[in-house]
Amino acid sequence: MLEIKNLHVKLEEEDKQILKGVDLTVEPGQVAAIMGPNGSGKSTLSYVLSGRDGYEVTDGAATLLGEDILELEPEERAAAGLFLAFQYPVEIPGVGNMTFLRTALNGQRKARGEEELSAADFLKLVREKAKALKIDADMLKRPVNVGFSGGEKKRNEILQMSVLEPKMCIMDETDSGLDVDAMKLVADGVNALRDAGRSFLVITHYQRLLDHIKPDVVHIMADGKIIKSGGPELALEVETNGYADILAEVA
Amino acid sequence: MALPAQKFEAADGLLARHAAPEAGAVWAVEARDAAAARLRAMGAPMRRDEYWKFTNPAALTIAATQAAVFAVDEEPIFDDIDRVKVVFVDGVLRRDLSDDLSLEGVEIETLGEALAKDIHWARDLFGVLEARGQDPVDRPMAALNTAVAGEGLVIRVTGKAPKPLSLIYVHENETSDAVLHHLVRLEEGADFTLLENGPAAARFNKVVEVDVADGAAFHHVRAQGRDHERKTATHMFARLGEESAYKSFTLTVNGVLTRNEQVIEFTGDNAAATVAGACAGDGDEFHHDDTVFVTHDAVNCESRQVFKKVLRNGAVGVFQGKILVQPDAQKTDGYQISQGLLLDDDSQFLAKPELEIYADDVACSHGSTCGGVDETAMFYLTSRGVPKPEAQDMLVLAFIDEAIQEIEDEALADDIRDLLAGWLSRHRA
Numbered sequence: 078m079l080e081i082k083n084l085h086v087k088l089e090e091e092d093k094q095i096l097k098g099v100d101l102t103v104e105p106g107q108v109a110a111i112m113g114p115n116g117s118g119k120s121t122l123s124y125v126l127s128g129r130d131g132y133e134v135t136d137g138a139a140t141l142l143g144e145d146i147l148e149l150e151p152e153e154r155a156a157a158g159l160f161l162a163f164q165y166p167v168e169i170p171g172v173g174n175m176t177f178l179r180t181a182l183n184g185q186r187k188a189r190g191e192e193e194l195s196a197a198d199f200l201k202l203v204r205e206k207a208k209a210l211k212i213d214a215d216m217l218k219r220p221v222n223v224g225f226s227g228g229e230k231k232r233n234e235i236l237q238m239s240v241l242e243p244k245m246c247i248m249d250e251t252d253s254g255l256d257v258d259a260m261k262l263v264a265d266g267v268n269a270l271r272d273a274g275r276s277f278l279v280i281t282h283y284q285r286l287l288d289h290i291k292p293d294v295v296h297i298m299a300d301g302k303i304i305k306s307g308g309p310e311l312a313l314e315v316e317t318n319g320y321a322d323i324l325a326e327v328a
Numbered sequence: 329m330a331l332p333a334q335k336f337e338a339a340d341g342l343l344a345r346h347a348a349p350e351a352g353a354v355w356a357v358e359a360r361d362a363a364a365a366r367l368r369a370m371g372a373p374m375r376r377d378e379y380w381k382f383t384n385p386a387a388l389t390i391a392a393t394q395a396a397v398f399a400v401d402e403e404p405i406f407d408d409i410d411r412v413k414v415v416f417v418d419g420v421l422r423r424d425l426s427d428d429l430s431l432e433g434v435e436i437e438t439l440g441e442a443l444a445k446d447i448h449w450a451r452d453l454f455g456v457l458e459a460r461g462q463d464p465v466d467r468p469m470a471a472l473n474t475a476v477a478g479e480g481l482v483i484r485v486t487g488k489a490p491k492p493l494s495l496i497y498v499h500e501n502e503t504s505d506a507v508l509h510h511l512v513r514l515e516e517g518a519d520f521t522l523l524e525n526g527p528a529a530a531r532f533n534k535v536v537e538v539d540v541a542d543g544a545a546f547h548h549v550r551a552q553g554r555d556h557e558r559k560t561a562t563h564m565f566a567r568l569g570e571e572s573a574y575k576s577f578t579l580t581v582n583g584v585l586t587r588n589e590q591v592i593e594f595t596g597d598n599a600a601a602t603v604a605g606a607c608a609g610d611g612d613e614f615h616h617d618d619t620v621f622v623t624h625d626a627v628n629c630e631s632r633q634v635f636k637k638v639l640r641n642g643a644v645g646v647f648q649g650k651i652l653v654q655p656d657a658q659k660t661d662g663y664q665i666s667q668g669l670l671l672d673d674d675s676q677f678l679a680k681p682e683l684e685i686y687a688d689d690v691a692c693s694h695g696s697t698c699g700g701v702d703e704t705a706m707f708y709l710t711s712r713g714v715p716k717p718e719a720q721d722m723l724v725l726a727f728i729d730e731a732i733q734e735i736e737d738e739a740l741a742d743d744i745r746d747l748l749a750g751w752l753s754r755h756r757a
């Protein structure tokens with residue numbers, strides 16, 4: 078599904094190397110977790126994959142279903158099936174949640190040569206998905222993320238993911254700022270989407286999300302590289318011992 | 329300070345440019361002569377005038393009208409609004425194209441009819457607010473207008489008008505040089521909505537004097553669009569009585585030169601006025617100027633100025649806005665915001681916000697910002713699959729919507745939104 082090879086990334090504006098050779102493969106249907114200390118480059122990886130400005134790829138490659146995505150615009154990557162649930166979802170005053178989501182969905186469908194969804198069908202689809210995530214009609218009517226609590230913003234990310242049905246879902250610390258109930262809702266939303274043709278890359282600090290969303294593999298990222306990969310037990314090890322042992326082990 | 333001789337020569341030139349209007353009653357002739365004298369005393373506007381620092385008035389003052397091509401198809405706007413339509417073609421009333429000039433609670437005459445009568449209430453309004461508005465800043469194009477205008481409507485509102493009066497300004501002559509002067513008098517407790525749209529002429533000078541009596545409410549929504557080459561100078565002069573309301577919104581798209589001045593004076597306590605505007609300009613030919621002067625001379629009045637300008641490909645937007653609070657105007661609440669959204673490095677937003685306050689118990693705030701599209705929001709939208717041009721339009725519309733929200737009537741506001749969305753989709757990077 079997603080193949081990242083020797084990815085080197087620096088900031089465009091300053092001479093600062095952030096990713097220093099990331100190698101990572103996510104298989105179709107797989108749930109992969111990335112854990113790692115703060116500042117190790119996890120968010121940067123997610124931004125670079127989704128096409129945010131401000132980064133320069135100095136070496137390496139990334140492909141989604143065999144297609145080189147690094148040259149694509151963000152909206153083209155989205156249409157190709159990539160989705161990033163933001164660590165910090167963006168508030169956009171004046172842009173309605175529904176208008177936004179509908180334009181996004183139809184933009185993707187159009188780009189893929191599919192028929193656009195009618196207003197009525199779209200409404201039906203969103204209502205159904207929103208209900209499962211306990212997102213009420215009032216929230217849907219408001220401007221994108223404006224006045225949403227931290228948990229509401231994260232649930233809104235998952236709503237967008239459910240509606241857009243991407244193939245490759247990257248989730249950047251979706252669990253941060255969630256209470257236990259909200260985390261359960263988010264995890265249920267994600268688990269409902271699990272499918273042989275869909276993969277997840279779950280970036281997290283904590284084991285607790287992984288209790289709900291069971292990963293197939295766990296990767297540890299430090300200083301811009303994947304330094305260790307393993308099964309779910311690796312997350313447990315981090316939970317109990319922190320990163321010190323692993324860092325020492327590979328040093 | 330001695331004014332340069334050219335200013336006076338140019339003033340004579342302006343007066344000579346227009347055919348003399350029909351003589352009219354004695355008071356009307358006197359009002360026009362007084363306006364001509366005002367113009368001669370202040371001279372024509374010139375680039376070096378402080379008030380024209382950001383906007384070159386040359387295209388408005390030169391003798392010959394520069395040809396301006398016109399769009400043949402009429403923009404569908406206010407179509408779904410039940411209204412009384414009055415059509416002016418190149419500044420001339422066309423009864424054959426208009427609805428009957430009849431509206432419940434409203435008396436409508438032409439300027440020519442009113443100015444011909446020896447006794448008419450218009451005597452207390454025609455050129456009166458314009459003359460008051462000449463202090464402390466000269467508005468020569470308005471004085472010119474009073475001196476030469478022969479066309480316009482004279483409107484007296486005595487009750488709550490059941491529907492808006494919609495003035496449609498059609499442009500059909502490539503070199504038309506039109507002058508319109510409307511008078512609107514709202515009697516106590518009256519409620520009236522005036523709509524205006526259309527390019528009007530190759531060159532257009534319009535004045536509206538609005539007298540809002542105690543407890544009356546005046547609503548105004550205007551869409552200046554279509555023709556790219558038109559040059560326009562408009563003035564609205566308003567006097568507000570006690571507990572009255574004045575709400576004006578203008579959308580401007582296209583146009584090589586547009587100068588919209590609004591001069592608002594609070595003379596009765598507890599009144600409220602909003603002057604809002606949005607403009608969208610594409611290309612280095614586009615120049616749009618909002619110049620607003622609000623004078624608080626009564627207690628506990630609220631004024632709002634809300635202006636948004638979206639500029640691309642070298643377009644220029646100007647805002648000059650002033651709130652003047654006189655010594656006795658305690659409890660004044662004055663608010664002013666002007667914001668420019670630049671879609672590239674070539675465009676310019678020039679703002680001169682001013683507060684002048686002589687009362688001590690007031691709350692006045694003003695702000696002016698200028699910047700580009702929020703890149704973080706752009707990334708968020710596009711990362712979800714929203715195509716870049718649509719994402720930008722969404723952000724532009726969101727930016728402008730704060731001004732559109734100042735329109736009270738939702739149907740009118742939606743019409744403006746549609747118009748703008750259509751324009752944006754036709755003017756992408």
Ligand SMILES: Nc1ncnc2c1ncn2[C@@H]1O[C@H](COP(=O)(O)OP(=O)(O)O)[C@@H](O)[C@H]1O
Nearest residue numbers: 088095113114115116117118119120121122131
């Ligand atoms: N736009 C930026 N400007 C400056 N430094 C940045 C920027 N983006 C990332 N960094 C730096 O890159 C490193 C990795 O950051 P990030 O990807 O956010 O890490 P993580 O998500 O793993 O906590 C940090 O040292 C961070 O300060």
Ligand SMILES: [Mg+2]
Nearest residue numbers: 119120164250
């Ligand atoms: Mg991060």
